[in-house]
Amino acid sequence: MIELEIQTLSERREGLLIELGRAVVTSGFTLQRQRFTHDANGVLLTMIVRGPARKQRELEAALDANERIISFNASTFEEGAPKPHFAASRMMAAQAVVPAPAPTIDVVPVVATVAAKAKAAAPVAVVIGAEAPESFDAPVVSAEPDAQPEPEPEPEFIFVLPRTPSPAPAAVAITPFVELIPEGPDEEAVVKVLPKLENEYPLIFQRLQTLERSVPEAARESSLWLAGQRTGVWVFERDYAPGAKLGLREAIEHIGMPALRALVEVEHKGEQLHIRNSPLCIEGGQSSCKFFSGYLEGLLGAAVGSDSLSVFAVCCRSCGADECVLAISD
Structure with a gap:
């Protein structure tokens, strides 16, 4: 036969001893004595x-196998002082700290000593017609230690949170410049x-704008020139008899200017014609x-x-000029 000391840790005490006692008896053991202790970790039972x-x-x-037991420890029972429970919370005893003795400051009666020396060293004077001073006030010397400067305050640490970088601007698609190679007019x-x-x-002008949109870009200017040349020949044959x-x-003054004024506002300056507010440009x-x-x-x-x-x-309104200027030479 053996005697065992069983220590258990549980959450609740209610019915715990009856339930564990039944397990002890079923296993062929008899319960000799038990002890309950409430601890910060839970209910401590020693059997x-x-x-x-x-x-x-x-x-x-x-x-x-018992669900109510969180953990347990079984060891051979030994007579004597009870063993500490394995699950008991440990408390560290705080050691008493003996304060250091305050330093002893020897205070020397400086005032009395200085006063005595000053009184002994003072010469005796005879004053006629006046009373001599009864006492001599010596300077008072304080025995208190000089005041220590206050410690400088510790610097404060300022934590600067990094800013979230702003999103990068969307890339702008750049249309490459393509230089057109001029082509001949679209005669058809x-x-x-x-x-x-x-x-x-x-x-x-509305018909001419339609013509611009109907021909390829490379043939736009040449097609406009051909339409203008054919129209100019037709106007000369219709309005001005060959002579x-x-x-x-003279041709500009008598033929060119009157014919152009039927289309746009124009001014003649030397060898140049200035067209204002051209509907085409x-x-x-x-x-x-x-x-x-x-x-x-x-x-x-x-x-x-x-x-x-x-x-x-010479210059064109569509390119930023105030008016379109044409130069004529033969």
């Missing part, structure tokens, strides 16, 4: 049981629109001065009698 040594493992298995489109220009003259050849300046758009160049070449070519007549744009 002294007695039974056959061969049944110890069976008893430990029964205790291990020009021939198709000429009858409409003759029927609606001088209100022809004697004129000089360039819109600010920020594309230059369409090629129509007026072809128009004047077709209109003035027969009057001047020169195949080398040239009309070209």
Whole structure:
């Protein structure tokens, strides 16, 4: 027969001893005595049981299977002072700290000593007609230690939170510049629109804008020039009978200016013509001065009698100028 000391840790005390006592008896042991203790960790139970040594493992298995037992410890019982419970909370005893003795400061009566020395060293004077001073006030010397400067305050640490970086701006797609290679006029489109220009003259700008949109971009200016040249020849044959050849300046004054004024507002300055508010040349758009160049070449070519007549744009309203300026040379 052996005697075992069983220590258990549980959450609640109610019915615990009855339940564990039943497990002890079933395993072939008898309960000798027990002790309950309430602890910060839970309910601590210590049992002294007695039974056959061969049944110890069976008893430990029964205790291990019990759901109310958090943990347990079984060891051979020894007479004497009770063992500390394995699950008891440990408290560290605080050691008493003996305060250090205050330093002793020897205070020397400086005032009395100084006063005595001053009194002994003072000469005796006889004053006629006046009373001598009864006492001599010596300077008072304080025995208190000098005041210590206050410690500087510790610097404060300022924590700066990093700012969330702003999102990067969206990439802007850049359209590459493609230089167009000029092509010849779209004669089919020009021939198709000429009858409409003759029927609606001088209100022809809407037809010319339609022509611009209907031809390839590379053939736009050449098609406008051809439409202007054919229209200028038609106006000269209709309004001005062939006669004697004129000089360039006379042809501009008597033929070119009247014909252009039927279409736009124009001013003649030397060898240049200034066209204001051209309906074909819109600010920020594309230059369409090629129509007026072809128009004047077709209109003035027969009057001047020169195949080398040239009309070209000096500046254009669509490129930011105030007006379109055409230069004429032969």
